Every structure is written in structure tokens, then in C-alpha cells.
Amino acid sequence: MKLKTAFLFFIVFLWVFTGSASAAQQLNLTLPPVIQVIFPNGLRLLVVKREHTHNVALTLMIGAGQITESEKDTGITDFMQHYLMAVPVSHYHDAVSAIERKGGLAGAESGPDNSSLNMLVSPKVFPFAVKILSSLFQGGKINIKRFNQIKKEMLGSIKSSRDNAFQALYGIFLRQFYAFHPYREPVSGTTLAVKNITPQELEKYFEAYYVPNNMVLAVVGNVSADRVIQDVSQGFLKLESKPLPPQNIYYQPVLSYGKQIHLQAPGNISWIFAGFSAPRLSSRNYATMQVINAVLGSSIGSRLWNAIREKRGLAYELSSQYSAREGPSHFIAYVITRPTELNKSRFHFLKQISLLQQKQLTEKRLDEGKREVIGHFILKLETNSAQAKYLAWSDLMGKGIDFYKKYISEIRKVTPQMVRKVSRKYLQNYILISVQ
Numbered sequence: 001m002k003l004k005t006a007f008l009f010f011i012v013f014l015w016v017f018t019g020s021a022s023a024a025q026q027l028n029l030t031l032p033p034v035i036q037v038i039f040p041n042g043l044r045l046l047v048v049k050r051e052h053t054h055n056v057a058l059t060l061m062i063g064a065g066q067i068t069e070s071e072k073d074t075g076i077t078d079f080m081q082h083y084l085m086a087v088p089v090s091h092y093h094d095a096v097s098a099i100e101r102k103g104g105l106a107g108a109e110s111g112p113d114n115s116s117l118n119m120l121v122s123p124k125v126f127p128f129a130v131k132i133l134s135s136l137f138q139g140g141k142i143n144i145k146r147f148n149q150i151k152k153e154m155l156g157s158i159k160s161s162r163d164n165a166f167q168a169l170y171g172i173f174l175r176q177f178y179a180f181h182p183y184r185e186p187v188s189g190t191t192l193a194v195k196n197i198t199p200q201e202l203e204k205y206f207e208a209y210y211v212p213n214n215m216v217l218a219v220v221g222n223v224s225a226d227r228v229i230q231d232v233s234q235g236f237l238k239l240e241s242k243p244l245p246p247q248n249i250y251y252q253p254v255l256s257y258g259k260q261i262h263l264q265a266p267g268n269i270s271w272i273f274a275g276f277s278a279p280r281l282s283s284r285n286y287a288t289m290q291v292i293n294a295v296l297g298s299s300i301g302s303r304l305w306n307a308i309r310e311k312r313g314l315a316y317e318l319s320s321q322y323s324a325r326e327g328p329s330h331f332i333a334y335v336i337t338r339p340t341e342l343n344k345s346r347f348h349f350l351k352q353i354s355l356l357q358q359k360q361l362t363e364k365r366l367d368e369g370k371r372e373v374i375g376h377f378i379l380k381l382e383t384n385s386a387q388a389k390y391l392a393w394s395d396l397m398g399k400g401i402d403f404y405k406k407y408i409s410e411i412r413k414v415t416p417q418m419v420r421k422v423s424r425k426y427l428q429n430y431i432l433i434s435v436q
Contacts, residue, residue, distance in 0.1 A: 029378050030407060031387065034401045035225045039233070042213025042241040043053045046391045046401060047228045048220040050384060054269050056126045057103075057384035058119040058222030060074045060133060061392035064209040066112045066182045067327060068247070075154070075189015076197055076205050081108035082150045086142050094146075098132050111185050113326040114396055117399050120385050127231045129304065134235030137210060142199035154194050156168065161186070169433050170332070173275040176259065176431050177330060180250045213241040218392035220384040252328050254426065261433045269316070270342040271334060271435040272349055277426050278331040281324045281397065286418065287410035293322040295369040295419070296356060297333050308335060310390065315344045326397065330428065340436050346434065353379075356423045361416040373411050377404075422423045 037045040064077050085095050085108045092098035099106040117136070121129045161167045171186060178184035183192075217236070219228050250309035255277040279285035286319040297320030298305035309315040320333035333353075361369075381404070382389055394403040 001221050029381065029404060030382070031404065034391065036401070037229055039212065039237060040169065041237065041239055042211075042215075043236050043239070044216045044395060045229065046216065046218040046395060047223075047225045048387060048391070049217075049224060049372075050221055051301060053154055053222050053384055054122070054382055055120055056123055056129075056219060056223045057388040058121075058129055058133060059218045059385070059388040059392045060117045060391075061216045061218070061396045062115050062117075062210060063113075063244075063396055064141055064185060064205075065110060065114050066185070067249070068209055068245075071182075071185075072193065073201060073205070074185040074193045075187070076193075076202065078110040078188050079113055079150060079154060079194065079197055080202060080210070081110045081117070082154065082205060083142075083146060084108065084117065086150055087136070088146070089135050092132075095132050095136060099129060102128060104129065104329075112183055112187065114393065116387065116389060116392065118385065126219075126221075126223050128228070130231040130235045134232075134239075137236075137239055142203050144199060147199050147202065151194060151197065156190060157196065158186075158191050161188070165200045165269075165435075166334070169271060169273040169334070169435070170434055171334065172261065173273065173330075173431055177255065177275055178252065178328070181252055181328065182249065183327060185324065188425075199287075207242075208245050211242045212236060213238045214244055216392045216396045217394075218388040220354055220391070221290075222390040223325050234292045249327065254409060255429045255431070258429045259431045261431070263433065263435045265435050268339060269435075270345075271433070272335045272337070272342070272346050273433040273435075274332065274349070274353075276331045276430045278322055278324065278329040279422070279426065280329050281326055281399075285353055285418075285422045285425070286324060287407065288414050289322050289324070289426070290373050290416045291366070291369045291411065292356070292419055292423060292427075293320055293331065294298045294372045295361065295365065296320050296352065298322075299372060301368075303356070304333065304337075304349065305333070307348050307352050308337075308345055312344075314338075314341045314348070314350065321391045342434065342436050346432075353423075353427050357420065361419050363416065365419040366414065366416055366419065370411050370414060377408070 007159055031046050032050060039045065064080070066074070066077065069076055085106065087094060089095050092101070096106045099119055099121060100127045102121060104119060104125055105121045109116045109118065117133065119129045119133060175184050191391040217232060279289050294302070296302055297318060304318050304320065308318060314337050316336045318335040320331065322331050323329055335345050335349055381390055390404070391401055395401055
């Protein structure tokens, strides 16, 4: 970590965890100007020049994820992402090795609503990176050798994930909560579905969703907009736009019932894992739920931390997570404890959720939660790579490139009354899994 970066982290850390009741109002974020270009084939390009940085980040965000999958082909997006980065390009073994040989980094990510291909290179290597990235979309038959290699790797990853207790419990919750929705399975898919993916199906999926009018390319770093537009035009203008397939998804309502699942497992570790309905990305309650997550369990000093671990020493580990999605979303919280302390931990776990609904937060505690959310958000956007991903995501999801301003503003507007109201709406019913 460079000295400048470390100093910035220290300053924001102080803002987040110390200060007066008005400290949340002091946190601010201003990103450099964004140049937007929409090409004739529908590809949207976002460019941010940051002159005092030493690299350039590229994120190509694609509107493909679990939301575009069916039960039969669950996991195909993740398969496609891994395949694209493994297929031979030019005279290189694959895109990753091509970029790494030039001193850069490359990788792929998959998610519920979208997926991305990411690169980080020096300004000098930028034209080469665009060339490699665009070459992945030039079509052609599926490379059977690489296809089989990726399938083997994915099946191995799915198998190894079964040994991860958190992933196993999370998987149980997802299948219970999203009974009729593509979100019900892991992003990597199931063993049966991945086994049954054929080269023809992968090629068909690629042709349907990996089209320029379903993509946003964000470039952030020490490179001029004119240079970016020129290089991107040469690489991507040959791609043709296509109508996207219609989506026919059953959108489930807010969880209207409670359910408890009790499991037995060997060992001296017990789990309490609870999942709730939560606001979607487009909901006006999105910002309030972010604050609830911070106040309740996402960090040291949260209510669950203080009540269960700090005061009573009942937990080895605990946390919470808000998964906001384009479709139905969820909030989860968990506690890892001793088998002899399971009932006591569960009591205090549920009590803290109930108190959030019954008793209004103090302004001081609310301000601490808001400072934490805003401060972490600012830290998350510190690097070129993070800004590129954020800009591509916000544009693809229809939030707009200045969504960060609205987001911080909405966090600041959250009141104790809003926290109580949203807690009552979403945290009343839950799916609770106990492992002893």
C-alpha cells in the first residue's frame, strides 16, 4: 500500500468510527467527470481520466446472470465467463496470460443480475488490452478442449463448496426462499446442470446475451477519452446488435410466513442462520436497509456483536449481509457458537431483531451506522478498478452514472422512524436454520 493510499484510508477510518453526531454529513465523494458514448451497435462506453494514477482499469459489464438463466441451464453464465477468459486469443494461451505477460491483471466475475470481464493494465498496454477484450466477442465455434477444461474445473469447484458450512446453509436458504426463481441456485450452478451444458448450448447463450446492446464498457485511468474512443471503435464496432430474448420470470412476493429448519451435524460448532425478505435495488427502502445492515450485524460494534459476542461471549463469529438485487432481494444474518450455547444465542439473536422493530434508534447510533455505510462506500471506490466496476454496473442497471451522489444523499436522509418502519416490514418473517 502506498503512503498516499494508507493516509487516505486512515482519514476515512477516523471519519467512519469517530466524530460528532454530524460526522456523517462530512463524508463526501466526488468522482471525476464521465464522458459517455453510445455506439451505433448499442455498446455504451464510459470514460474517466485520472491523470495522477499509473494504470487503466477496464470493466466490460454484460447483462447476463442468474436472471437470464433457466432451471435447466443454471450456472451457464458463470461457465461462459470462465470460458471466455480461457479460450485462446491471437497467439496467446488465453486472455489472462496475454494480459499478465504485459504486466497486467485480468479476470471474470458472475452474479445474479450481471457479469463482468475486468482488466488492469498500464496506459501503454491499454490498446493491446482493448484488442484482446474485443477479440473474445468475434464469434467462432466453441473450443472443445477449453470447454471440457472449464467444465471439469467448475464441477470440482461445486463439489468443494459442499464442504463450506456457510455456503451449504446459504444454499439451503436460497432454495427455500426462491422456490420459483432463477436466484434459487448458486451462481456456479448445480452439478447436474453444469454436467449437461453442451458446446451448442453455450454458443447459443453467448449469441443471445453477449451482444453490444447488452454491454457497458467502463474505462478509468490515465488515458485520454479520444484514445479510448478510437481503440474501442476499432475493436467493438464490428459487433452487431441483436434483440434480447424476453424474460418470463415469476417474481415472488415479500416473505409472508416464517419457517424453521433444524439440522444435526457432528462436531463442536453450531450455527444460527436466518434469512429475510429485503428491498430490491429499485426500492425507496434500499438506503434504509443498508443502514439496518450496518447497525444490526455487518461490523464490529453492531448490535448483534455487542449483545452476543462482546457482552456474553457466546459467538465465535457473526455477521449480516444485505443482498440487493434487480429482482426479489434478501437479508441474512448468522451466528457461529458452541452447541451448548445454541438456544441462548438464538434467543439473543432474535431479540436484537425484535428490538430494532420495537424501539427507535437513538440519533447517535443511527449516525454511527450512516457514517459506516458512507465511509465504506467511499473506500470501496478508491481504486480505478473499483470505479470502473461501479460505473459499468450503475449504468447497466439503469441507475445512472451519478447514482453515487443520490445514494449518499439517501443514506443521510435515513431517520430512526424509517429504520423502525422498514424493519417491521421486512424482518418480521424469516427462514431460520439451526445446526447442532
